[in-house]
Amino acid sequence: MSSNLRIFDSMERSVIDVARSVGRFGIYCCGPTVYNYAHIGNFRTFIAIDVLWRVLKLAGYNPFVVRNITDIDDKTIAGSMASGQSLEEFTSRWTEIFHRDCDDLNMLIPNVEPKATDHLPEQIAMIETLVGKSMAYEKNGSVYFRIGAWPSYGRLSRLSERELRVGDGDSGEKENSGDFVLWKAHKASDGEVFYESPWGKGRPGWHIECSAMSLRYLGTNFAMHTGGVDLCFPHHENEIAQTEAATGEPMAKMWVHVAHLQIGGEKMSKSLGNLYTLNDIRQMGFKSSALRHALIAGHYRQPLSFSDDSLPSAQKSLDRIGAYGSALAERANGGGDQTAMGDSFDVLASAWEALLDDLNTPRALGLLFTHMQRYSAESYGTADAKKLLAEWMRMEFALGIPMVKRKSPETIADDDIRSIAEERQRARREKNFARSDELRDELAARGWCVCDSRDDGYELNKLK
Ligand code: AMP
Ligand code: ZN
Secondary structure (H helix, E strand, O other), rough: OOOOOEEEEEEEEEEEOOOOOOOOOEEHHHHHHHOOOOOOHHHHHHHHHHHHHHHHHOOOOOEEEEEEOOOHHHHHHHHHHOOOOOHHHHHEEEEEEEHHHHHHHHOOOOOOOHHHHHEEEHHHHHHHHHHOOOOOOEEEEEEOOOOOOOOOOOOOOOOHHHHHHHOOEEEOOOOOOEEEEEEOOOHHHHOOOOOOOOOEEEEEEEEHHHHHHHHHHOOOEEEEEEEHHHHHHHHHHHHHOOOOOOOOOEEEEEEEOOEEEEOOOOEEEEEEEOOOOOHHHOOOOOOOHHHHHHOOOOOOOOEEEEOOOHHHHHHHHHHHHHHHHHHHHHHHHHOOOOOOOOOOHHHHHHHHHHHHHHOOOOHHHHHHHHHHHHHHHOOHHHHHHHHHHHHHHHHHHHHHOOOOOOOOOOHHOOHHHHHHHHHHHHHHHHOOHHHHHHHHHHHHOOOOEEOOOOOOOOEEEOOO
């Protein structure tokens, strides 16, 4: 049985075996636009990618995740002007709120979380390269990408030529209505928000930030690019065109897209106003963990219809998973010497297999329940309970639920492993990242993966 992940690649349109990278496995995830609360549809995408990332970690892929913060666009500018705050004050506040929600939803922290406004030189340099190669042209202080000069434009979305010509509101001065903006000349509605460039005052278009920042932190041809399915076109199509035209190299090896969270058959979105935020869910009396469970109860490639009716059963299911793990932990600390039934590890092994099989979270959850129905935790003796608890906690970590802190028996990670992890934690605190990376690699070589939390904590999990 292969321990490799298989996942649907939107470029190939088929499930492929995910190859391991030499060194880091670079993942880019298009992050939030920070002008309001993220809604739970946004979190469906971010949590699916969080599970993907956890599975890659446990499967020993050494993922390195970059998720950007879009802090400059029409909405952040309008929001900051309406609030009387500077763009930076305004977007920092919404970024903090986003982080709080992410922590509450037990999402891992990206290795790098770059902001668009911190990467103006990189974006301008890429646009200059494109202009230099005649892939882009300037008109009245704005710069546009010339899609006619890029023959493979549309490769990812496979739309017809007509559908590719969506235009972006400035078509009057473009050579072709499908050309998209790389740099926007300053206009009165942007107020005081502008940056100097070779084309005069202005600001970057939305797509260029992801090309410039992924290039800076992951290079070209990185392992995986991810986002919600609505980003496929035009955003990801444009990212590919910009990066590949500028560098001559492929942007990413594979593309993973998450289907939408819907309400009454329609996409949940800020523009339709049919949304719930995490605050709404809390105010209804549910835990964030119940929302996380409800969002992973469907397969990431199928649209998921949200109804608050799903939350009570998600909460119950979580409680059962948590209680089973705690009962196992008790047995592991003194459960006697009986041995388990022969096949009692097989169901859990299949749950892990389900995650490796195109991230089948509903099947994995179903198998956890099959296991609980078949094998009561009380039937395990100490030795089997220890082994099984390690497997159970690995599944809990992969799914990011039930989010209970349980003291694991000392034997799960021995003293040696713990002391390396502690030393790594000290190195991190002292910002000695080279040393902490070295120690992380040593832990991986010994079969352990370590995950950090924002509050200076960490978790150790056995690699598969
Ligand atoms: P935004 O902040 O609008 O740039 O969106 C952040 C992420 O959420 C992107 O990856 C979007 O594709 C994704 N997204 C937006 N709406 C939904 C939805 N209803 N369901 C799932 N993902 C969504
Ligand atoms: Zn992006």
